[in-house]
Structures are given as structure tokens and as C-alpha cells.
Amino acid sequence: MESEHLLELVDIEAGYGRAALVLRGLTVRVPPATIVCLVGPNGAGKSTVLKVASGMLVPRSGRVVVQGKDVAGDGPQQMLRHGLAHVLQGHSVFPEMTVAENIKLGGFTVGDKAVLNERIERVKTVFPIVAERWNDLAGLLSGGQQKQVEFARSLMISPKVVLLDEPSMGLDPKTTATVFEQVVRMRDHGTAVLLVEQNARRALETADVGCVLDLGRVHISGPARELLEDPELSRLYLGGRPAA
Amino acid sequence: MSSALLLQSLILGILLGGLYALLAAGLTLYFGVMRVVMIAHSAFLILAGYLAWFFTVTTGWDPLISLVITVPVFFGLGVAVQRLLMTRLKPASLTMMSVLLTFAIALVIEGMLGFTFTGVQRRIKLDYGAASIELFGAQVAVVKLVAFGLAVLALGALWLVLKKTSFGQALRATIQHKEAAELVGVDTAKVASYGFGLGLATAAVGGTALALDATIYPSLHWHWIGPLFAIIVVGGLGSIPGAAIAAMLLGITQSLLQVPLGTTWAQTVFYLALFVTLIVRPQGFFGGRLAQRF
Ligand SMILES: Nc1ncnc2c1ncn2[C@@H]1O[C@H](COP(=O)(O)OP(=O)(O)OP(=O)(O)O)[C@@H](O)[C@H]1O
Ligand SMILES: [Mg+2]
Numbered sequence: 001m002e003s004e005h006l007l008e009l010v011d012i013e014a015g016y017g018r019a020a021l022v023l024r025g026l027t028v029r030v031p032p033a034t035i036v037c038l039v040g041p042n043g044a045g046k047s048t049v050l051k052v053a054s055g056m057l058v059p060r061s062g063r064v065v066v067q068g069k070d071v072a073g074d075g076p077q078q079m080l081r082h083g084l085a086h087v088l089q090g091h092s093v094f095p096e097m098t099v100a101e102n103i104k105l106g107g108f109t110v111g112d113k114a115v116l117n118e119r120i121e122r123v124k125t126v127f128p129i130v131a132e133r134w135n136d137l138a139g140l141l142s143g144g145q146q147k148q149v150e151f152a153r154s155l156m157i158s159p160k161v162v163l164l165d166e167p168s169m170g171l172d173p174k175t176t177a178t179v180f181e182q183v184v185r186m187r188d189h190g191t192a193v194l195l196v197e198q199n200a201r202r203a204l205e206t207a208d209v210g211c212v213l214d215l216g217r218v219h220i221s222g223p224a225r226e227l228l229e230d231p232e233l234s235r236l237y238l239g240g241r242p243a244a
Numbered sequence: 245m246s247s248a249l250l251l252q253s254l255i256l257g258i259l260l261g262g263l264y265a266l267l268a269a270g271l272t273l274y275f276g277v278m279r280v281v282m283i284a285h286s287a288f289l290i291l292a293g294y295l296a297w298f299f300t301v302t303t304g305w306d307p308l309i310s311l312v313i314t315v316p317v318f319f320g321l322g323v324a325v326q327r328l329l330m331t332r333l334k335p336a337s338l339t340m341m342s343v344l345l346t347f348a349i350a351l352v353i354e355g356m357l358g359f360t361f362t363g364v365q366r367r368i369k370l371d372y373g374a375a376s377i378e379l380f381g382a383q384v385a386v387v388k389l390v391a392f393g394l395a396v397l398a399l400g401a402l403w404l405v406l407k408k409t410s411f412g413q414a415l416r417a418t419i420q421h422k423e424a425a426e427l428v429g430v431d432t433a434k435v436a437s438y439g440f441g442l443g444l445a446t447a448a449v450g451g452t453a454l455a456l457d458a459t460i461y462p463s464l465h466w467h468w469i470g471p472l473f474a475i476i477v478v479g480g481l482g483s484i485p486g487a488a489i490a491a492m493l494l495g496i497t498q499s500l501l502q503v504p505l506g507t508t509w510a511q512t513v514f515y516l517a518l519f520v521t522l523i524v525r526p527q528g529f530f531g532g533r534l535a536q537r538f
Contacts, residue, residue: 054427056423056426056427075426076426076427076429077426077429077431080427080428080429081429085427086427088423088424088427092421092423092424092427093421093424094416094417094420094421094424094425095420095421096416096420097413097416097417097420101413104413105413105417105425105428105430106428108410108413108414108428108429108430109428109429150424153428154427156428157429
């Protein structure tokens with residue numbers, strides 16, 4: 001089976017408990033070395049898409065395909081093994097553990113000590129804050145610093161696809177730039193990124209592909225540049241006309 | 245109060261506090277990992293006490309040897325209780341319903357103890373039962389020292405498991421952020437059942453330590469559950485270090501108050517501390533960022 005995509009969500013229907021469906025026939029495809037950005041209003045179901053992809057939420061129907069293999073129904077542990085890493089919206093460090101313990105837990109499923117140490121060194125160089133605050137409790141870091149630890153932690157499995165839920169929320173412009181730089185660098189190394197961003201304009205400027213989510217479906221999708229230039233879209237979802 | 249008496253009370257308070265810390269550790273662990281309020285914890289303590297007594301009566305050996313059997317059995321029992329019973333509760337109402345479920349478990353244990361061993365009060369007969377040694381000029385019963393030593397060892401072992409093993413890392417991660425733990429590959433369902441087993445394993449040690457120096461009877465657990473819950477609320481629900489600090493402070497206070505007030509009134513210190521905590525600082529005093537607010 002040819003698999004030109006790393007991750008495909010096809011005709012996904014998903015929701016919480018007995019409540020109405022949140023996703024109603026959603027399809028998103030993430031090719032290798034591509035940043036795909038999901039935008040949409042609050043409550044559109046963006047985080048829900050990522051939860052389906054990482055196995056936290058099992059879809060009612062539809063296919064979750066990783067490298068050509070349908071893995072719908074797999075839980076978070078299996079999805080991790082398939083190479084999917086998910087950075088949650090909001091804060092998700094282990095606050096009463098040190099930064100070191102947090103990062104090492106990112107490699108919880110990595111058996112090989114040497115590989116683990118190598119990856120630790122790598123995330124320390126990419127995120128200097130991780131090295132600087134190595135022995136501090138993660139809960140004592142500032143919000144933006146915690147976000148960087150979470151991001152670093154997710155890289156410990158050397159993921160094929162990273163699912164990022166509003167990574168720039170609460171970050172200063174410089175740190176946001178670091179995170180986006182890192183996203184671009186990962187893409188350049190072949191990792192795919194499925195990105196959800198509050199700052200839609202900024203995200204679309206970085207992304208290769210954009211998808212606009214509304215009413216549980218992908219409303220419009222296309223090259224991110226084109227979405228940015230679409231005046232109708234700008235008015236509805238990006239808060240006004242482009243600055244240019 | 246003379247200074248000699250004060251010193252004696254202080255030493256006894258520390259020994260008592262150490263024991264309380266062990267008895268409460270499991271209780272706060274269940275809550276931390278699963279948000280379960282485990283009313284039956286003290287019933288399991290008394291069960292362990294009975295098993296230690298029965299072991300000594302039938303074999304003539306020291307009750308501490310019974311731990312070789314009861315600790316693994318209680319661990320397995322905890323895993324089974326969690327898998328077979330706790331997982332049936334709906335997540336949304338888990339905390340509330342766990343009170344009812346574990347209340348029922350406590351009644352079952354009490355009933356079985358009464359049925360098997362009758363309601364007669366029992367006490368373990370020890371060669372060193374009446375012995376005491378002098379410690380900083382105070383007379384301290386050897387059994388109290390043994391119970392304290394057992395508590396220190398068990399809490400030390402618990403600390404090592406939580407801090408140094410990969411299971412401990414997974415368990416603490418689950419307490420601190422369940423979803424994030426799942427996303428780094430922790431099997432939180434497995435952690436929950438082993439965590440429950442670990443909690444009951446501490447009950448095996450705690451109950452044995454308790455029975456060294458106490459007369460036991462089937463309904464004794466009702467006497468313990470209030471103080472133990474007071475300790476974990478004061479310490480911050482879900483925090484083991486918090487529970488240990490609260491246990492020590494309350495144990496010492498209780499011991500110091502026993503001289504002027506007598507044992508019955510000294511006991512009220514737990515409920516006073518509980519009320520004050522709920523009014524002033526409902527998340528507890530020593531739980532850090534994790535402590536749950538009631
Ligand atoms: N755990 C949950 N239980 C029940 N309903 C939920 C849960 N999480 C989300 N929902 C519902 O699903 C819908 C979509 O939520 P989701 O978090 O996916 O939106 P979102 O697009 O990420 O929004 P935001 O931009 O605010 O983060 C919302 O109506 C929300 O109320
Ligand atoms: Mg969201």
C-alpha cells in the first residue's frame with residue numbers, strides 16, 4: 001500500500017460521551033516533512049482532532065492511518081510507538097518533579113540508555129532553559145519555560161509526527177519565535193507537524209498547509225500561503241485583512 | 245508539667261507520629277493516584293493486625309515474621325480490589341461512589357473478623373511486650389520503638405520505590421498529570437492497580453506495627469479512620485510527604501495534650517485540626533501545588 005502521508009485522519013466522527021458529535025466526517029492528511037496547521041474558532045474541535053490522532057479519544061467511526069496502516073482504536077501508548085507525540089493545550093509538566101525527571105519521562109518508552117542520553121543532550125541544546133533549570137521543580141518555572149520543557153519532553157521519542165496544541169499560548173515573542181523555529185527545523189529534518197494555533201496568521205505564515213475547521217469538518221484547506229491571501233478567509237477567521 | 249514528663253511525652257509523640265505517618269501513607273496514595281476515598285483502609289489495618297496475632301498464636305513466632313506473607317498478599321489483594329471493584333465506578337462520580345463502595349468493604353472485613361475470631365479483644369503476647377529502655381532519660385516501651393522502626397523502614401522503602409524506580413516515576417507522573425503521563429507512554433490503568441496494591445501493602449506493615457502495642461477487636465477500625473483522614477486532609481490530599489509531616493505534628497500534639505487532658509480529649513486534636521484546615525486552608529498545609537481543594 002503506498003503511503004505518501006505519515007498521518008491521515010479520514011472521515012472521522014468523534015465526540016465525548018453521550019454528547020453530540022464534535023467531529024462530523026473530518027479528514028486531514030499530513031505528508032512527511034510538512035507543517036499542517038488547523039485553525040478555527042474556539043470549540044471548533046481542534047484539540048479534539050489532536051486527541052483522536054494521539055489515541056486519547058477513540059473515534060466513533062473513520063480511519064486513523066499512520067504510514068499506511070489503519071490504527072484507529074489504538075490507545076496513547078500504541079500511538080506513541082507509532083511515532084506520534086502530543087503536546088497538550090495548556091500546561092502539562094509534572095509540576096512536583098524536576099525538569100530532569102520530566103525530560104526523562106518523555107523517554108519512558110525508550111529502552112536504550114545510550115539513545116536516551118543522546119536525546120537528552122540534543123533537547124538541552126535546542127532548549128537551553130532545559131539545561132539551565134535541569135534540577136529545579138518544573139512547577140517553579142514560568143509558563144513559557146514550562147511550555148518549552150513540555151515541547152522538549154515530547155521530542156524524547158524522536159517522533160515522526162508532532163501534534164502541537166497552541167504552543168505559543170502565553171509565550172513571549174522571542175520564545176514563540178524559538179518554538180516556531182524549532183517546528184520549522186523539525187520539518188526540515190523530515191518530521192511532520194500538525195499544529196493548532198490561536199495566532200492563526202502567524203501559524204499560517206510558518207505552515208505549509210492550512211485547514212480551516214468549522215462545525216466539525218474541514219471547511220477549507222490548501223497551501224497556507226493561499227489561505228493567508230484569501231480576503232474572505234481573512235475576514236472570517238484571521239481577524240481582518242493582512243497587514244501587507 | 246515537669247520537664248521529664250514533657251520529654252517523655254515528646255518522645256512518645258514522635259514515635260506515635262511516625263506510626264501515624266505510615267498508617268496514613270496508603271490513604272493519601274489511593275487518593276492521589278485514583279481520587280479514591282478509601283474508607284476501608286483502617287479495616288485492612290485491623291485485618292493485618294489480626295493476621296499478625298493469629299500468626300503468632302499458631303506458630304509461636306514473632307509477629308513481624310508474618311509480614312513476609314501479609315505484605316505480598318495485601319499487595320495482590322489491592323490489585324484485585326482495584327481491578328475488580330474500583331474500575332466499575334464511573335469516572336465522573338468516582339470519588340463519591342468510592343466512599344460507599346469502600347464503606348461496604350470495611351463492613352465486610354469487620355463482619356468476617358467477628359465471624360472468624362469473635363468479638364473478643366485480642367492482644368499479641370510478646371517476650372519484649374513489657375520491656376522498656378531508657379532514652380534521653382525517658383522510659384520508652386520497646387514495642388513502641390519497634391513499631392516506629394517498622395514505620396521508618398516501610399516509609400523509607402516507599403520513598404525509594406516512588407523516587408528511584410521506573411514504576412515510582414510512572415506513579416508520581418500519574419498523580420501529577422494523568423493525561424500527560426498517558427502521553428509519555430505510562431499505562432495509567434496498571435499504575436492505578438499497582439498503586440492500590442502498594443497502598444494496601446503499607447496497610448499490612450502498619451496494621452502489624454499497630455497490633456504490637458494495642459488491643460484489637462473487629463470494630464476498632466472506626467476509631468482509626470477519622471484521625472487518619474484528618475491527617476491526610478491537613479497534610480494535603482494526595483501528598484505523602486504532606487501526610488508524614490501532618491502525622492508527626494498531630495502525633496506530637498496529641499501526646500503532649502494527653503498529660504493535662506487525658507487520652508479521650510487529646511484525641512480531639514485531630515478533629516480540631518481538620519476543622520481549622522477546612523476553614524483556613526482547604527487544600528491542606530503541606531501538599532504543595534498538587535493538593536486537591538475540597
Ligand atoms: N473532555 C471533554 N468532555 C466533554 N466535552 C468536551 C471535552 N473536551 C472538549 N469538549 C467539547 O468538544 C468541543 C470541541 O472542543 P475542543 O477542545 O476540541 O475545541 P478547540 O477547537 O480546541 O477550542 P479552543 O480553541 O478553545 O481550544 C467543545 O464543544 C467542548 O465543549
Ligand atoms: Mg483547543
